[in-house]
Amino acid sequence: MELITPGFGLIFWQTVTFLAVVFILGKYAWKPILNALKEREDSIEDALNAAEKAKQEMAELKAENEKLLDQARLERDKILKDATAAANKMKDEAREEAGKISAKMLEDAKNAINNEKKAALSEIKSEVAVLSIQIAEKLLRKNLEDDNTQKSLVNEFIKDLNNN
Amino acid sequence: MNIEKSFFLRNALITSILLTTLFSFTPFGFTFASDDTGEEFNPGDMIMHHVTDAYEWHFFDIGDTHVTLPLPVIIYSGENGLKIFSSAHFHHGESSYEGYRLDHGHLVAEDGHEFYDFSITKNVAALLMGSLIMIFIFLSVAKGYQKNQGKAPKGIQSFFEPIIIYVRDEIVKPNIGPKYERYLPYLLTLFFFIWIGNILGLLPGAANLTGNIAVTMVLAVFTLIATLFSANKNYWGHIFNPPGVPLALKPIIIPVEIIGIFSKPFSLMLRLFVAITAGHIVILSLIALAFIFHSVIVGFASTLVVTFINMIEILVATIQAYVFTLFSSMYIGMAVEEHH
Numbered sequence: 001m002e003l004i005t006p007g008f009g010l011i012f013w014q015t016v017t018f019l020a021v022v023f024i025l026g027k028y029a030w031k032p033i034l035n036a037l038k039e040r041e042d043s044i045e046d047a048l049n050a051a052e053k054a055k056q057e058m059a060e061l062k063a064e065n066e067k068l069l070d071q072a073r074l075e076r077d078k079i080l081k082d083a084t085a086a087a088n089k090m091k092d093e094a095r096e097e098a099g100k101i102s103a104k105m106l107e108d109a110k111n112a113i114n115n116e117k118k119a120a121l122s123e124i125k126s127e128v129a130v131l132s133i134q135i136a137e138k139l140l141r142k143n144l145e146d147d148n149t150q151k152s153l154v155n156e157f158i159k160d161l162n163n164n
Numbered sequence: 165m166n167i168e169k170s171f172f173l174r175n176a177l178i179t180s181i182l183l184t185t186l187f188s189f190t191p192f193g194f195t196f197a198s199d200d201t202g203e204e205f206n207p208g209d210m211i212m213h214h215v216t217d218a219y220e221w222h223f224f225d226i227g228d229t230h231v232t233l234p235l236p237v238i239i240y241s242g243e244n245g246l247k248i249f250s251s252a253h254f255h256h257g258e259s260s261y262e263g264y265r266l267d268h269g270h271l272v273a274e275d276g277h278e279f280y281d282f283s284i285t286k287n288v289a290a291l292l293m294g295s296l297i298m299i300f301i302f303l304s305v306a307k308g309y310q311k312n313q314g315k316a317p318k319g320i321q322s323f324f325e326p327i328i329i330y331v332r333d334e335i336v337k338p339n340i341g342p343k344y345e346r347y348l349p350y351l352l353t354l355f356f357f358i359w360i361g362n363i364l365g366l367l368p369g370a371a372n373l374t375g376n377i378a379v380t381m382v383l384a385v386f387t388l389i390a391t392l393f394s395a396n397k398n399y400w401g402h403i404f405n406p407p408g409v410p411l412a413l414k415p416i417i418i419p420v421e422i423i424g425i426f427s428k429p430f431s432l433m434l435r436l437f438v439a440i441t442a443g444h445i446v447i448l449s450l451i452a453l454a455f456i457f458h459s460v461i462v463g464f465a466s467t468l469v470v471t472f473i474n475m476i477e478i479l480v481a482t483i484q485a486y487v488f489t490l491f492s493s494m495y496i497g498m499a500v501e502e503h504h
Contacts, residue, residue, distance in 0.1 A: 002216055002269075003441065006378035009238075009281045010217060013288040014382040021295045021357065026349035029302035033328060034348060036309035043314065 207452035215372045215444050218269060218286045219251040223369050230256055235289055237271070239264065241279030251283070287379070290371035294361050302356070331355050331489060339493035343394075343500050347493070350390060354383060355489040362440060362481030366474060374484075375440030377433065384429035387492040392425075395499035428495050432488055439484045443477045 144150050213222075221233035234252035241247075244263070253261035263274050271281055284292075301320065305328075308321030317325045336344045336351050361374040373379055401407070403421040406414070450470045454463030 002212070004377055004437075006376075006381050007217055007281070007285070007287075009283050009285060010287050010291075010376060010378035011382055012282060013284075013291060014379050017291050017295050018353075018357065018382060018386070021298060022350055022353045024299055025302050025353050029299075029306040030349040030352055032306045033302070033309055034332070034345075036313070037325070037329065037332075040314065 205452075205455045207449065207456060210452060210455075211445055211448040213269075214448050215375060215441050216269065217371075217376060219254065219266065219271065219283060220256070221286050221289060221369075221371075232256070235286065236284045237264075238282040238284065239271070239279050240282060241273070241277060243277050244279070286371045287373050287376050290364065290373045291361075291379070294357070294364050294373065297364070298353075298356060298360055301360075328352065335486070335490050336493050339490065339497040340500060341497060344493075347390065347394075347496055350386070351489050351493055354386075354492060355485050358383070358436065358488050359482060359485035362484060363478065365440060365444070366477050366481065372441060372444050375437055375444055377437045380433045380436040383436070383488070384433035387432060387495060388426070388429040390492070391429075391495045391499045394496060396502070398501060398503045399499045401503075428491070432491055436484050436488055439480055443473070443480055447473055447477070 144153070219237060220235055223231045223233070225231065234250045237247075237249055237251050239247045247262055247264075249262060253259070254266045257266035257269070259265070260274055264271055265274060266272075271283065273279055301324070305321050305324050308318060312318055312321070316322075331352055332344075332348060335355070336348055340347055358374055361379075364370055365372055365374055403425065404418060406417050406421065409417050447470050450466040450473065453466045454460075
């Protein structure tokens with residue numbers, strides 16, 4: 001019977017002491033301990049999250065770099081292509097121009113030659129005419145030096161005239 | 165895990181050596197005592213003497229000499245006011261002092277008047293000592309957190325940290341839910357008070373503190389108070405208007421639910437008291453066999469068995485602390501549970 005009869009004094013001391021222990025430990029032990037544990041857990045979780053984030057950022061950065069590199073490569077190709085095209089175009093244009101110029105020069109030369117030819121021909125013609133007249137004059141002078149000859153000629157002319 | 169295991173094994177080994185030494189000597193002492201005085205050895209009295217409270221701390225007897233530590237008796241009564249004196253004045257219950265005497269270990273007034281007994285009994289002394297040890301341990305642990313801030317735990321701190329985390333994450337958090345933090349200081353104190361109290365109670369010559377019904381009653385009442393004061397509408401609704409119960413059954417169900425409020429802490433009180441006191445009685449009964457048979461061989465055999473039982477008792481000490489804290493958390497958890 002004694003075992004299951006709670007003693008008054010022990011109830012009193014147990015209540016007082018236990019409350020005191022709860023209060024003292026709650027304030028000076030459990031609070032700092034639990035806070036420290038929580039802080040540590042939080043810091044570990046934060047560190048893990050940060051690492052995960054850094055990893056993700058790294059991957060993102062790498063992807064971006066790859067993208068940039070790809071873009072640069074594309075741009076380079078484009079620039080090269082454009083440059084080649086421009087060079088070709090310039091070459092073609094130069095060739096065309098050269099062709100045109102040479103053709104024009106040929107034409108000019110031909111024209112000049114023709115002109116020169118014409119001028120030369122006309123000069124020759126006039127020269128020939130002058131020469132012919134001079135020759136004719138000389139011949140006439142020579143032929144008409146004697147009277148017989150002049151008579152025969154006049155006769156001839158008259159004969160011609162008669163015939164007509 | 166390995167470290168903990170080896171620690172436990174080492175502890176168990178030390179404990180068993182100590183106990184073997186102690187219990188191998190005591191039977192002889194008792195045997196001589198009973199032989200010399202010619203008194204009949206009464207195992208029931210011996211066991212009750214060990215598991216109940218006392219006004220003096222009895223260690224052992226040498227022949228007819230009782231080696232005890234007298235404890236202060238504090239009495240308050242309307243007639244005589246406050247009286248404080250040493251229990252040594254009672255001469256182990258043989259004489260009376262200041263109008264009071266011990267009757268079979270109970271303090272009584274010779275003229276039969278009513279009084280309040282605030283004496284520092286053996287259990288109160290053990291309670292104060294255990295509490296001081298607890299405060300010392302956990303202030304040291306807390307200091308460790310201050311010293312090793314943001315670093316790995318060291319020493320005593322690293323021994324208690326997994327236990328604190330276990331209580332928080334495995335006992336309190338899953339049973340109470342999101343509001344668990346408010347109850348954590350109480351439940352942690354409860355767990356370690358019972359655990360340390362149980363283990364201290366296993367030491368030779370120690371008081372049976374956590375196996376005393378007054379102690380377990382106070383702890384159970386604290387859990388009851390915590391439950392009632394944190395109970396929400398949902399909890400009271402389940403008691404006074406149980407959902408899904410036909411109206412005709414309500415006059416039966418509601419009283420049952422009201423009894424349930426009190427039967428839960430009552431079971432807490434009885435479970436711890438019975439588990440610890442029963443363990444002590446088993447150990448003491450086995451030791452008593454040596455005196456009953458007046459045999460050293462029986463004494464040796466019972467010492468072996470007692471050593472084994474003591475190891476089980478270390479396990480029981482931990483399990484009972486776990487169970488008390490677990491059920492307290494569950495009762496509080498029921499009280500704060502929100503309606504789904």
